[in-house]
Amino acid sequence: MNRQGKKIALYNRIYKQLQEMLSDNPDVISRLATINAILYHKIPYFFWVGFYILHEDNLYVGPYQGPLACQVLPYHKGMCWKCVTGKKTIIVDNVHEMKDHIACDARSKSEIVVPVFDEYKNVIAVLDVDSDSPQAFDNQDDKGLTQITELIRW
Numbered sequence: 001m002n003r004q005g006k007k008i009a010l011y012n013r014i015y016k017q018l019q020e021m022l023s024d025n026p027d028v029i030s031r032l033a034t035i036n037a038i039l040y041h042k043i044p045y046f047f048w049v050g051f052y053i054l055h056e057d058n059l060y061v062g063p064y065q066g067p068l069a070c071q072v073l074p075y076h077k078g079m080c081w082k083c084v085t086g087k088k089t090i091i092v093d094n095v096h097e098m099k100d101h102i103a104c105d106a107r108s109k110s111e112i113v114v115p116v117f118d119e120y121k122n123v124i125a126v127l128d129v130d131s132d133s134p135q136a137f138d139n140q141d142d143k144g145l146t147q148i149t150e151l152i153r154w
Contacts, residue, residue: 004140011144014042015151022151031152032125033063039129039148040065047108048130051116052080054123059084062125067107083113084123089142093135112137114145118154125154 001009018038022031032051040049050064052073059073059080073080079098083090092098092111108130116125127149131137 007140007144010043011140011147014038015144015147018148018151028152028154029063035127035148035151036063036065039145045131045133045136046129047132049128051125051127053125054084059126066130079111079113080126080128083115083126087115087123089114089146091137091142093137095130107132109134110136112141112145114142114149116149116152116154 018035021034021038025031025034036049036051040046046066048064048066048069050066050069051062052059053062057075061069061071075081076085079090079092079095090111090113095108095111110131110133112129114127114129115123116127118124127145129137129141129145
């Protein structure tokens with residue numbers, strides 16, 4: 001099996017595991033924390049994984065795994081806000097080439113940010129994942145993480 005095939009299989013296994021674990025869990029914070037823990041420990045190139053939650057025009061850090069996070073992201077600055085306003089996934093191959101990147105940890109080299117929607121298709125949070133390797137993320141990560149965020153049921 002090639003690298004892409006292995007990645008697809010990994011995301012499928014994680015999705016099934018999370019689907020079973022979260023099926024009877026009505027608490028959103030518990031769901032977010034569980035998703036983070038599984039992703040952080042099962043995907044080797046994830047350096048930081050967490051949620052930023054939109055509340056009154058601010059993005060506040062929610063449950064996460066990895067080094068210390070920025071607590072509040074400046075309004076309309078950075079990739080997380082770009083994801084919120086664009087309502088689509090953002091993949092950054094080299095964060096050091098992005099003038100608008102917010103560096104919570106200098107070891108981060110690449111990033112993917114996936115929107116989390118409520119039942120009305122409003123963005124209410126983002127799943128932010130950093131890697132300490134450049135060009136770590138691709139469309140398979142987008143598909144896998146998007147599917148996983150659909151398990152949240154905010």
